[in-house]
Amino acid sequence: MTTTDRPIALHHLPRRRFAVLLPLGGIALLAACSKPPEPAATPAPAPTPTPAPAPAAEMPAATAPAQASAGTAGLPMVDPADPSAKALAYTADASQVVAASQPKYQPGQACGNCALYAGQPGDAAGPCPLYPGRQVSAQAWCNAYAKKA
Ligand code: SF4
Numbered sequence: 204m205t206t207t208d209r210p211i212a213l214h215h216l217p218r219r220r221f222a223v224l225l226p227l228g229g230i231a232l233l234a235a236c237s238k239p240p241e242p243a244a245t246p247a248p249a250p251t252p253t254p255a256p257a258p259a260a261e262m263p264a265a266t267a268p269a270q271a272s273a274g275t276a277g278l279p280m281v282d283p284a285d286p287s288a289k290a291l292a293y294t295a296d297a298s299q300v301v302a303a304s305q306p307k308y309q310p311g312q313a314c315g316n317c318a319l320y321a322g323q324p325g326d327a328a329g330p331c332p333l334y335p336g337r338q339v340s341a342q343a344w345c346n347a348y349a350k351k352a
Contacts, residue, residue, distance in 0.1 A: 278337050281334045281340075283295050293339070295340050317344075319332055320339070322341060
């Protein structure tokens with residue numbers, strides 16, 4: 204039986220290895236530091252980061268205008284059966300408002316001439332802040348109507 208057959212006490216091993224590896228580590232470190240020309244070859248991968256900024260630049264430019272232009276036009280219409288629409292007695296066609304049950308209603312009132320209507324004059328529909336994410340018909344009415352000044 205030799206000394207190599209016996210188990211080595213682990214608490215002695217790290218110190219011995221450290222003493223042996225320390226000079227090797229120093230040499231490796233010096234070797235790494237003395238090779239700046241090779242890292243200069245590494246900039247070849249630098250083009251890889253260049254494409255990364257390109258998509259980042261594309262996203263805000265392509266996404267924002269597309270959403271802004273399609274956002275208003277692509278909004279769904281308010282569903283009169285929706286609880287938020289029912290709560291305000293939203294009626295898609297103001298001429299169908301039953302005046303007896305909606306005493307606030309006056310003939311001629313419609314979203315298109317309401318102060319809250321955010322559609323453009325002549326638009327068939329437009330946004331209303333009471334129904335975010337949706338559009339109201341210019342011919343609709345609800346009991347939050349306020350005459351446009
Ligand atoms: Fe139409 Fe005005 Fe009611 Fe909005 S607040 S749904 S624009 S009547």
